[in-house]
Amino acid sequence: MAPLQSLPEIDALPDSSSRPHSLAVSVPERDPLGLRSKIVDNLDSCHQKTRSFYARQNNFIEKCLASMNQNDALRKDREAQLHAEDLRVRIASYGSLIANILLFGLQLYTAISSKSLALFATMADSFMDLLSSAALVYAGWVTRYRADNSYQYPVGRRRTLGVGIVIFATLMVGLSIELLIESIRGLTSPKHDQNVSPANIACISVALGVKLIMLAYCWTLRHHAEARIFATDHMNDLILNAFGLAMALLGTHVVWWIDPVGGLLVGLFIMRSWASEAIGQARLLVGTTADTQFLSQLTYMAMVHDPRVQFVDTVRAYHIGEEKYVEIDIVMDQNTPLYESHDVGENLQILVERQEGVQRAHVHIDFDFHHPPEHHPKSQ
CATH class of the missing domain: 1.20.1510.10 (Cation efflux protein transmembrane domain)
Structure with a gap:
């Protein structure tokens, strides 16, 4: 399934903001990047490959939005x-x-x-x-x-x-x-x-x-x-x-x-x-890697999780049997109090672990992304 398109490509898609929400939530839907308006409708007249591509992308957008709008019910x-x-x-x-x-x-x-x-x-x-x-x-x-x-x-x-x-x-x-x-x-x-x-x-x-x-x-x-x-x-x-x-x-x-x-x-x-x-x-x-769509979904979740997250440094997901382990590195301002950065990271971890197929998630918080890899493999 195709990964999330870059923002210029998303902006070029036809607008469908009048499309009714398919998620039954009791609070306003979180959609900071406006992905909902980029869902492409009326695909019947499209070529088969084009229709298949946008159907997969629509499904991916729905999954991204659903992952960020999980209420208790x-x-x-x-x-x-x-x-x-x-x-x-x-x-x-x-x-x-x-x-x-x-x-x-x-x-x-x-x-x-x-x-x-x-x-x-x-x-x-x-x-x-x-x-x-x-x-x-x-x-x-x-x-x-x-x-x-x-x-x-x-x-x-x-x-x-x-x-x-x-x-x-x-x-x-x-x-x-x-x-x-x-x-x-x-x-x-x-x-x-x-x-x-x-x-x-x-x-x-x-x-x-x-x-x-x-x-x-x-x-x-x-x-x-x-x-x-x-x-x-x-x-x-x-x-x-x-x-x-x-x-x-x-x-x-x-x-x-x-x-x-x-x-x-x-x-x-x-x-x-x-x-x-x-x-x-x-x-x-x-420990083979997770599919590209799942990695893109995790990247989106980390991007829009909290306005205090400045950058998403690394997103990694790999299988441990049928289920997956997830590692996410995010960057926050170096002056952010420890209790705030802890809460941001922990809430993101909980959100990721609620996703289907995720056994455990680790969220690492840094203040800079210009640094060498922090984990070095024992052998190449």
């Missing part, structure tokens, strides 16, 4: 919404665990009775799903309910879930390698006795139905890491089980080698999907 509503969503995420987690137990039982029966390599591959995937979903449920439970030792874990254990996801994805990649080996062995084997019965088809169909229901539920909560990983799991299972069943049927009734080829393709799919997930989560845990 809106904040409490947001907290209530998050609490309600947390309950839904727990339902998704435990429901997914139960679904994976059911799926593994059905897959185990189907794989043993049919002797199909493709179905053995999907059964192995179901077993790993069962173990990993149990691990994820435990990680989520630790994050929510275990009282953290403030000395042993000064900032809590919110990253436990991310570590669990990386372990989960690594196990799935290891499983996929084993599936590739077994499928190649099946292609070179002279014995081919797979047979898919109507009972096997019925079991897989029931499993697909349960997975489809859980996918639809988890997809509505995909902005939560825990629900998103389960949604990915259910989507993969739907594809793998449907594909595995099709390959097993073709291997039984058309050509025998289609079945081990199906197992090979299933293994490759698992490897690609979960290797990508592991890399993505590892980048978040290592």
